[in-house]
Amino acid sequence: MEKGKGRKIVVGMSGGIDSSISLILLKKNGWNPVGVSLKFGTWENSCNNVRENSCCTDESIKTAQKVCMKYSCKHVTLKVGENFHEKVIKYFTETLKSAKTPNPCIICNRYLKFLELFKYAKKNEIEYVATGHYAKITKSKKLGGLFISKPKDKKKDQTYYLALLPQEWLPNIIFPLSNLTKEEVYQMAVEEDLDFYLKLAQSQDFCFVSEKSLKSFVEKEIGVKKGLIINKQGKTLGKHNGLANYTIGQRKNMGLSGGPYFVVEKNVKTNELVVSTKKSDVLKKEIDLISVLFANGIFEKQAGKKEGIKVKVKIRYQHKPASAVIIKDKNTGGRVLYKLVFVKPQLAVTPGQYAVFHIVNSVVGVGEIK
Known part of the structure; x- marks a missing residue:
């Protein structure tokens, strides 16, 4: 990790182990971290088991405050509930209405979490932002520029959820956990007397509505x-x-x-x-993509050629990367669409989800499955 030399850096603090250890690592490497917790909202309904957004409960924010206090770091809580509803929950409901399957986490990272952290950083003349995601920012002369790349801990790889982040943000993002495994993070928590994290269960629900309440959410919000x-x-x-x-x-x-x-x-x-x-009826070898973004113009130009670009693709977070070629579709009536052709047919390709393209370990593009 780059030495901080006393420079300030905004650290997104959920109150979880990953963001807390990220702040500690930055502090130990000479940075002056400012912990920033984002207070989101939840689906406000009596049947929702999630009374507070699981990313930012009052308890987790208090934990973030305690960690910051222990390491003599400033802590700030930003209330972004209105923006969360506008950018994430509204997207979620509109996608469901169109019979597609939403991916709120990838949208939240792009249009809320990182955006709010950078807004705070800019307002306070702070150049860098860090989070506890398992990912790397790497530079490649061969590929041409900076890329979001896979971390040391491939099992915890979160590059899928970061694929929509704009290229211009990458020079100012640091992922302190890029060269650590989850086990090493837990070990560091013990060494720093933060071993209470070992007892905390990790929720698999959406942050704003529990799995048990999801059906009620759908009934209430979209009918x-x-x-x-x-x-x-x-x-x-x-x-x-x-x-x-x-x-x-x-x-x-x-x-x-x-x-x-x-x-x-x-x-x-x-x-x-x-x-x-028939399981074969759920297999697809070709899919159409909309709203495709490439890491740079080199890949966009290559996709426009007859042979396209050979990539590894994830069509959902837990999907094993599959070999494919992405090609610009010429017959779209003026609309820019791309076609993804897999070497082997893939199971359960889901409209509304995102296809993330990798070359070696780096994210080179992303598009929504049509």
Whole structure:
């Protein structure tokens, strides 16, 4: 890690172990960290089990304050609930309405978390921002510029969720955990007398609504229009509880006998959920992408050529990277679309999710699955 030489740096502090250790590492390397906690909102409804946003509960913010106090660092809490609702929850509901599957974390990082941290940094004349994400910023002469790259701990790799960050931000971002494993982070917490972190369970829910409350959230926020479940031949098999409650590739909780059945399509026009007993019907070798962003013009130019660009692609966070070629689609009626052609067909390609392209360990582009 670059030595700080007393320079200030904004550190996004959730109150979790990763952001806390990030602040400590920066302090030990000569930086002057300012811990900044963002106070988001939740879905305000009596049936929501998440009473506070799991990224920033009052308790977790108090923990962040204690860590900052212990290491003689300034701590600030910014209330961004209104922006969170506008940028993240609204995106989430609008995507569900269109029968797509939203990815609020990738949107939140781009349009809220990092944006708010950089706004605070600029206002206070601070040049750098750090977070506890497992990722690296690397420079490559061969690829041409700075890139978000995979960290030492490949199991905790969070580059997928950071793929939308603008190129111009990268020179001013530091990821202190880039060369540490999660186990090493835990060990450091013990050494720093922060071993209470070892007892904290990590939630897998969305930060603003619990998994148990998600169905109620959908019903309340976008309404439920029940419809038919049909097979690919058009035969009616049952009724669904609103297209927003299902995702492509899903094979449980459909109330159908004689399966297993896989969700292969959500038809918004007819309000029908199309299913199949064949796993092969959920496999796709080619997909269309919209809103594609490349790390630089070199890749955009290469994608416009006949041979396209050979990349490794993740179509969701836990997806094993797959070999593919990305090619600019010439027949789009003036709209810039790209086609992703996989070497081997991929399971459960889900509209609304993001495809993130890697060359070696670096993110070179990202696009929304159409």
